Amino acid sequence: xxxxxxxxxxxxxxxxxxxxxxxxxxxxxxxxxxxxxxxxxxxxxxxxxxxxxxxxxxxxxxxxxxxxxxxxxxxxxxxxxxxxxxxxxxxxxxxxxxxxxxxxxxxxxxxxxxxxxxxxxxxxxxxxxxxxxxxxxxxxxxxxxxxxxxxxxxxxxxxxxxxxxxxxxxxxxxxxxxxxxxxxxxxxxxxxxx
Amino acid sequence: xxxxxxxxxxxxxxxxxxxxxxxxxxxxxxxxxxxxxxxxxxxxxxxxxxxxxxxxxxxxxxxxxxxxxxxxxxxxxxxxxxxxxxxxxxxxxxxxxxxxxxxxxxxxxxxxxxxxxxxxxxxxxxxxxxxxxxxxxxxxxxxxxxxxxxxxxxxxxxxxxxxxxxxxxxxxxxxxxxxxxxxxxxxxxxxxxx
Numbered sequence: 001x002x003x004x005x006x007x008x009x010x011x012x013x014x015x016x017x018x019x020x021x022x023x024x025x026x027x028x029x030x031x032x033x034x035x036x037x038x039x040x041x042x043x044x045x046x047x048x049x050x051x052x053x054x055x056x057x058x059x060x061x062x063x064x065x066x067x068x069x070x071x072x073x074x075x076x077x078x079x080x081x082x083x084x085x086x087x088x089x090x091x092x093x094x095x096x097x098x099x100x101x102x103x104x105x106x107x108x109x110x111x112x113x114x115x116x117x118x119x120x121x122x123x124x125x126x127x128x129x130x131x132x133x134x135x136x137x138x139x140x141x142x143x144x145x146x147x148x149x150x151x152x153x154x155x156x157x158x159x160x161x162x163x164x165x166x167x168x169x170x171x172x173x174x175x176x177x178x179x180x181x182x183x184x185x186x187x188x189x190x191x192x193x194x
Numbered sequence: 195x196x197x198x199x200x201x202x203x204x205x206x207x208x209x210x211x212x213x214x215x216x217x218x219x220x221x222x223x224x225x226x227x228x229x230x231x232x233x234x235x236x237x238x239x240x241x242x243x244x245x246x247x248x249x250x251x252x253x254x255x256x257x258x259x260x261x262x263x264x265x266x267x268x269x270x271x272x273x274x275x276x277x278x279x280x281x282x283x284x285x286x287x288x289x290x291x292x293x294x295x296x297x298x299x300x301x302x303x304x305x306x307x308x309x310x311x312x313x314x315x316x317x318x319x320x321x322x323x324x325x326x327x328x329x330x331x332x333x334x335x336x337x338x339x340x341x342x343x344x345x346x347x348x349x350x351x352x353x354x355x356x357x358x359x360x361x362x363x364x365x366x367x368x369x370x371x372x373x374x375x376x377x378x379x380x381x382x383x384x385x386x387x388x
Binding site for chain 2: 018036037040137181187
C-alpha cells in the first residue's frame with residue numbers, strides 16, 4: 001500500500017541505483033521516459049541528480065515547468081520501462097500522449113500535481129534546481145524532493161526490505177538493451193575491527 | 195579473469211547503479227572510500243559523476259592529483275566496503291593507510307597508476323573534469339574514464355551477465371546501514387507494440 005515517506009528518508013529510495021521513470025507535465029501536456037542514470041547528491045535536504053538528454057520532450061516540459069517526478073518501476077513494468085525509454089513523446093500518435101498510447105494509469109502527485117505511475121514501488125516529486133551549466137554540459141539535472149511515497153510492502157520505516165515474499169515490488173536496474181537486474185538478495189556488511 | 199573493456203562500453207559498468215570503492219593516490223599517499231552515489235552521464239566519451247564529500251581525505255587526494263579510480267566490490271567484500279565507508283583515511287593508525295590497515299591487496303592501474311582493489315569485478319581509472327561549482331555545491335565530481343577492466347566471468351562483450359553460477363562476482367548496491375542488495379536475477383523487457 002502507498003504510504004508517505006519522510007523527506008529525510010527520500011534519498012534512500014534511490015540510494016541503490018534503480019532505473020526510474022521520469023514524468024513531467026506542463027500546461028496540460030505530459031510525458032514519461034525511462035532514466036537509468038540518477039543518484040542522490042544529498043540526504044538533507046533530499047536532492048537528486050538525473051541525466052535527461054536536453055533534446056528530449058521530457059527536458060522541454062521539465063525546463064518549462066521547473067518540476068518533474070521519479071517513479072520506480074517493478075518487474076511487471078519491465079516491458080513498459082524499456083518501451084517508454086525507446087520512443088519520444090513528441091511523436092504524438094493520433095493525439096494520444098505516451099500515457100494514453102500505452103494505457104498507463106497515473107494518479108496525481110500530492111504536492112506538485114505531477115502524473116505518477118500506478119503499480120510502481122516508489123514515487124518522488126521534485127522541483128528543478130536551476131543549474132544551466134550542468135544541464136548543458138552533462139544533461140545533468142539537479143532537483144530537490146518535495147514529496148515522497150513508497151509501497152510499504154517493500155519500503156517501510158525508512159528502509160528497503162527486499163525479500164522472496166515481496167519480489168514483485170523490487171526495483172529494476174538497467175543493464176542495457178532492455179535487460180534489468182533485480183536486487184533479489186541482500187548481504188549485510190559488518191563493521192569488523194581490522 | 196581480468197580483461198580490458200572497450201572505453202565505449204565503460205559507462206555500462208556502472209549503468210545499473212552499483213556501489214563503488216573510490217581509490218586515490220597522490221605523491222605516495224593513497225586512500226580508499228566507498229561511494230553509493232555515482233552514475234554515468236555519457237557513453238562516448240565515457241563520463242561518470244560521483245559524489246565525494248569535499249571534507250574527505252579522498253577529495254583532498256583527488257583534487258591534488260586530478261585522478262581517481264572506481265572499483266566495483268562483490269559480496270565477499272561487503273564487510274570491507276561498509277568499513278572503508280565508515281572511517282577516514284586521515285586517521286592514520288601507526289603510519290598505516292587504509293589499504294595496510296585492512297590488508298587490502300591492490301594492483302596498479304594500467305594508465306594512471308592508481309591502486310585498484312584485487313577481488314573486485316570491475317575497475318575504472320578516471321581523470322577529473324574540473325567542475326568546481328558542482329563539486330562545491332553538490333559534492334559532485336565529474337570524471338572521464340581512461341581505462342576500464344572487468345572480470346570476464348561476469349562482464350564480457352560489453353554486457354553484464356548475472357547468473358546463479360557467477361553469484362560471487364555480482365555487484366553490490368547499498369541500501370543503508372551496511373545492507374547491500376545483490377542483482378541476482380534478471381528480467382528482460384520487450385519492445386512490444388502497444
